Amino acid sequence: MTGSAGLMIAALRKQFGETAAVDGVDLEIKPGEFLSLLGPSGSGKTTVLRIVAGFEEPDSGSVLVNGSSIDNTPAHKRNMGMVFQAYSLFPTMTTRQNIEFGLRLRGMSKRERADKANEALELVRLSSHGDRYAHQLSGGEQQRVALARALALEPSVLLLDEPLSALDAKVRLHLRDEIRAIQSRLGITTLYVTHDQEEALAISDRIAVMSTGRVQQVGTPAEIYSAPASSFVAEFVGTTNRLDCRVCDDEAIAFDSSGTRLVLGRHALQKDTLMVALIRPEGISITPANGSGGDESLVAAAIRRHTFLGATTRLELESPLGVLLADVPSANAVSLPLGSEVLLSLDASAVRLLPRP
Ligand SMILES: Nc1ncnc2c1ncn2[C@@H]1O[C@H](COP(=O)(O)OP(=O)(O)OP(=O)(O)O)[C@@H](O)[C@H]1O
Numbered sequence: 235m236t237g238s239a240g241l242m243i244a245a246l247r248k249q250f251g252e253t254a255a256v257d258g259v260d261l262e263i264k265p266g267e268f269l270s271l272l273g274p275s276g277s278g279k280t281t282v283l284r285i286v287a288g289f290e291e292p293d294s295g296s297v298l299v300n301g302s303s304i305d306n307t308p309a310h311k312r313n314m315g316m317v318f319q320a321y322s323l324f325p326t327m328t329t330r331q332n333i334e335f336g337l338r339l340r341g342m343s344k345r346e347r348a349d350k351a352n353e354a355l356e357l358v359r360l361s362s363h364g365d366r367y368a369h370q371l372s373g374g375e376q377q378r379v380a381l382a383r384a385l386a387l388e389p390s391v392l393l394l395d396e397p398l399s400a401l402d403a404k405v406r407l408h409l410r411d412e413i414r415a416i417q418s419r420l421g422i423t424t425l426y427v428t429h430d431q432e433e434a435l436a437i438s439d440r441i442a443v444m445s446t447g448r449v450q451q452v453g454t455p456a457e458i459y460s461a462p463a464s465s466f467v468a469e470f471v472g473t474t475n476r477l478d479c480r481v482c483d484d485e486a487i488a489f490d491s492s493g494t495r496l497v498l499g500r501h502a503l504q505k506d507t508l509m510v511a512l513i514r515p516e517g518i519s520i521t522p523a524n525g526s527g528g529d530e531s532l533v534a535a536a537i538r539r540h541t542f543l544g545a546t547t548r549l550e551l552e553s554p555l556g557v558l559l560a561d562v563p564s565a566n567a568v569s570l571p572l573g574s575e576v577l578l579s580l581d582a583s584a585v586r587l588l589p590r591p
Pocket residue numbers: 250251253254255273274275276277278279280281282429
């Protein structure tokens with residue numbers, strides 16, 4: 235069961251009435267790669283997937299598999315496996331019959347079908363559930379059957395549209411890892427749609443962040459997280475503090491809100507250029523206010539709120555720079571009670587500067 239096709243999406247456009255659902259999307263997915271389309275509701279993710287699957291016709295643009303256009307190939311001949319968000323098993327068929335359905339349409343013999351179904355059931359660890367109907371399966375099991383059904387066809391590309399979003403948090407995490415493990419083992423080229431940034435960061439080789447029908451940035455999870463190309467990406471993927479600033483000289487910026495200077499080191503930006511500084515909550519360090527006075531790079535702040543996140547605690551800080559979010563190890567948060575005064579410093583290497591739109 236392997237399929238390692240390269241998938242290319244070129245200049246894709248699709249308009250629904252006034253809505254440009256897909257507004258010029260170019261993407262290249264390498265053979266065996268797991269690429270996620272990540273974006274808010276309505277950003278065009280499903281439409282891209284449906285066009286790739288052949289369920290929707292684009293207004294213009296092309297889909298290529300291994301360099302050849304499949305634009306005129308009907309959906310059932312595209313050799314793509316699809317798993318949807320909603321449970322989509324045929325309710326009057328058993329698990330095994332669901333998996334064998336597509337194989338039967340391909341004219342496979344009974345014996346071959348049984349073999350393929352066994353293989354697929356084993357892959358999703360449901361060999362003992364072959365005779366059950368959908369209503370006798372949990373949500374997670376139903377999605378595993380849907381995955382087995384898609385994989386039994388030995389597709390060259392696997393398309394998944396929010397396959398985990400109807401499941402509870404724990405099953406979601408578990409199945410997410412299982413999907414990734416199976417995908418890696420089979421080396422199957424995969425396009426995965428999600429609006430869940432944490433899921434996309436955890437599961438993908440690369441992520442394409444979409445909004446309003448366009449791809450805003452493509453990169454590895456680490457690139458998307460640490461070097462977002464726009465404040466949209468920075469704010470959609472993870473949490474970020476966003477501060478307006480201007481360039482003071484060839485090493486430093488000053489924040490609009492307070493005039494506080496921050497030395498970033500050498501840069502080639504023109505003096506007085508208006509910028510936005512993006513700083514992740516982990517890029518802000520906190521020290522208790524007592525003692526270390528006199529250092530101009532430290533900013534006084536008061537703690538307004540604690541949000542316990544497990545290993546870290548997120549602090550909401552009132553400061554001359556504005557309201558900031560900072561993450562500290564939860565063990566340290568105990569000594570930083572609500573209302574207490576602290577000093578914060580911004581880690582210059584964690585500041586990302588973008589032109590102000
Ligand atoms: N068949 C259709 N007819 C009219 N408008 C449509 C149709 N399908 C999608 N749209 C519109 O196109 C836009 C993109 O929809 P799409 O389903 O691709 O978004 P999405 O990113 O998958 O969102 P979600 O995360 O909510 O699933 C939306 O504004 C949607 O309302």
